[in-house]
Amino acid sequence: MASATETNPTEINPTEIEVPRGLKGVVVTETRLSDVRGLEGFYHYRQYSAIDLAQQRSLEDVWHLMLLGELPDAAQLSAFRARTAPLRRLPDGLRPLLPALAAATARSGPLAGLGAALSIAAADRGVRPLYDTAPEQRIEDALFATALVPTILTALHRLQQGEQPVEPRADLTYAANYLYMLTGREPEPAQARAIEQYLIATVDHGFNASTFTSRVIASTGADLVACLLGGLGALSGPLHGGAPSRALDTLDEIGTPDRIDDWIRAHVLAGDRIMGFGHPVYRTEDPRSRMLRTVAEGFGGELIEFAVTVEQRVEAILAELKPGRELHTNVEFYAGVVMHLCGLPREMFTPTFAAARAIGWSANILEQAADSKIIRPAARYVGPPAPQPVPAPQGPLPR
Template sequence: MQKGLKGIIAAETAISHIDGDEGKLIYRGYEINELNKYNFEEVAYLLWHGKFATDKELKHTKEELRKNRDLDQHLIEILTSLPTNMDMMSVLRTVISASGTSDFNWKPTISQAMKLTSIIPTIIAYRKRNTEGLPFIPPRQDLSHVENYLYMLNGIIPNPAQVKALESYMILTLEHGMNASTFSARVTASTESDLVSAITSAIGTMKGPLHGGAPSGVIDLLNEIALVGDAERVIRKKLDQKEKLMGFGHRVYKTHDPRSIALKETLLELVGQDEWLDLAIEVEEIAVKLLEEYKPGRSLYTNVEFYAAAIMKSIHLDPSLFTPTFTASRIVGWTAHVLEQAEDNTIYRPQSAYVGKLKNKQV
């Protein structure tokens, strides 16, 4: 028996593949580094449809995502009535659940997937500004998916370097195999429940710190290095004290995290345009060298959280929005898996091993 179903194959999928030994992540047959030149909408289409869009298909997809950005009035009323001490992931879970009208009856469709993908950034931005006592900034139809998200958060057209960095991060986190939240979505979908119910399950799972935890440790590391002004001194001190260096190493990837490599390639194109992105590149080079010195043969490289933290710092995103932003990208992978589950469905019904006591039978 494998606790937590570790190593157990629970489904066949054509959506993505992870090779932890070789450090590869594949979306629909394409290695992740091949996808860095595309935009969010193009890669989302690939995951939903299994192929890249033609110009006409891509135009339609962008139009659908844009026209679905506005929230229905009943969702706005729910958003503004929720307790101020409710965290953003709980807000997302509640509002997405409340969107489950008759429009989302079984069987799930790509149109439904696009609707949920469109409204999650709006929910996050609306809630953030509402709790800060600021007016809501309506979505703009002339901005891309990622650009519009940043615009709604802050009310200004974002720096192109910041858009490029965040878009790369979101593309690289759209999908990552049969992780806990994806499995949760597929289990719910396997009962022939609707798409909204499956995504509500996934969001509830993502909320857990063992799955969707924010890279706050990396933020602390970068802040400390920026304050001290000497990356090598800070990192050596931590390694001398046997502290874990946050943002390095991964449970699945035994070598380089391919998402981290792809993010770094993007950030190298942006050198000189943002101080936090520049700092991250400098810190990685020093940290990898010192980790090999202190822990030879361990092959500890940056994971996707390392550069994600730098990007979040760059765009001035509050740590409370890290996991919700992760959710705004992973919604594409979740919906793709629900659609795939519906195509050849069998309800999930694993067994458990009873380890309790047996009462003696009375003679």
Template sequence: MNIHLTKSQIGLDGVPAAETVLSHVDGERGELIIAGEHVSTLVRQSSFEGVTARLWNGASQSTLSEANIRASLGAARERAFARLAELLPATQGMGIVDGFRAAVAGLRAEHGLEHEATIVGAFPVIAGALVRRAKGLDPIAPDPSVSHAADTLRMLHGRAPAAREITALDAYLVTVCDHGMNASTFTTRVVASTQADLFAAVTAGYCALTGPLHGGAPEPVLEMLDAIGSRERIQPWVDAALARGERMMGFGHRVYRVRDPRADVLKTAIEALASNGADLPFAGEVEAYIRAALRKKNPDRPLETNVEFFTAILLDALAIPRQAFTPIFAVARAAGWTAHAREQQRTGRLIRPSSSYVGAMPKPFVA
């Protein structure tokens, strides 16, 4: 018998697929908890290395410290740089997003070393090398003595970043390092549930991230801001776009019914970068008008600002090329992906959902 499912059932909305200690998203309250703490608190009190320690400890019941993670990621970045000659040939002729996927697929286990650090350490090295190659420049060797955020910026730009730039990128890495059972994390856990290794699971997670409904959304936010162009064009441009039924990039979320809690965290980080060319007043006026217009259009369920809106502004202010936004997202999310893969392998079972068949049935057999 054919059973037709509702739209939310088809998308698995609200269907638990795993038990986790890693992160919790409450869409009704606009709340994100990562490893037992609100994301806004983590950004104020921790670093990417500190949050990564919390995630990996939760996943594997280990006792790693922030210092342990900083040292292991620094060493892993050095090892990844030494392997670039092996990783980059597979990326020839590809853009940054696709080249990153090809290079990540080439990562492999290193004898006696933690796979989690190998993966998370390699990601900014690969991203930096691809960005610089696109500019006709050689890759920059990592500095294991500095933070993950600082070294990511060094390898992208070939210079020592300012303290406010490091603080801003670190805030971004912490904010987006994990986010419940999103599409890429679910993909990672599905692959890990087969007992495939971490490298296969994380490669699959990155492939899911590249879709425009997931990690590919920040770049269109900047395209929208570019199209609006000036303050006097905000109202007519937005009104015309909404009249055509166009989607406002950076607004609305599959889970959050209120404002995405990550949006305000990143907005605060951007305020410290105003001198880097981020036109926060203009972006703020665009955000305010779009929110008002969406409330007017859909008073029962207005679309609120999501993390992509301020992600786009922050990464642009850090002079990160738009084509590299998705790989930089992956630099952060790799901490969550590796933790979820380990947790799934330790505590879960093979993820094998069923489907509702709605196709034709064979004719009854007649003897």
């Protein structure tokens, strides 16, 4: 019998492939959706700068761009809003179950309940595996899920606070409706626009951990919501999406301007991670951080002044203590400031990130499903040599 190598000359022994830990820099596929150019401090959605989109267009525009492939004109945008607004409403099969889900996840927060709620909503809708659905149905499922995420998150939060969910309004934009469902009050335009810019800036960001996880699951042919749940799990980690509130906690821990230098020096010398600083891709300032700093400065106040001072002192002290090491604020640092200034409680920071990133995950899931090969890497075994004799049992085997 021929060996696998003889049968397929292109087969490569996985033990002969050397790759960096964490697959850093390893290209695993081609995409038309986005890219991050870390050395330049630039990233884009399709052919457009993500920061330009955040500054010039609406979240619905970017949602349309990512899922349907183009920026809409006025007529297309109107049709898209009419298409997605009804999808915001809680499905009848999910609505009566939300109070129990909110109670069960009260200690963990809305993000923990989102996965279960989405699974129930998908089952109620009859979402089928990607492998068994046509491209048009996949898009419908993606629009359904991404429209529903903000409604579920805000409903769970309000229930956990002892308040009733607020029904979505079709006349409000995605971002304004999100704040309305969260607080029960129509937001000030400046607040709605600030949150919209944050959402746009975090829709997608290359092959980050959660996006890659979503695509791995999509490569198995699983249903779209199952893929989103994988992304949610990855995003919940403090080293990925779980950092905005922790970055704001850093400012709280420092407390006052006179404590900044001593606090920073102690943490830098101890080798501690300073939440809200550093990024695995960018070697320049994170463009998302730069934009959100400007957004926050538009509100003014002591918090943003303090945050800017902390940023400046971290960079200055790091240059003094560890010359040559680049460390800049990442998106989480000023994201926390912006969300706080817009009235979002800290337990909703990462869920808000998830609401935006669900759009990017969905676009990646659709792309993966369109031309999929199951993602199945290998691991190098480094345990005791095998096979070894199995030790005799210490007693009779169960019958």
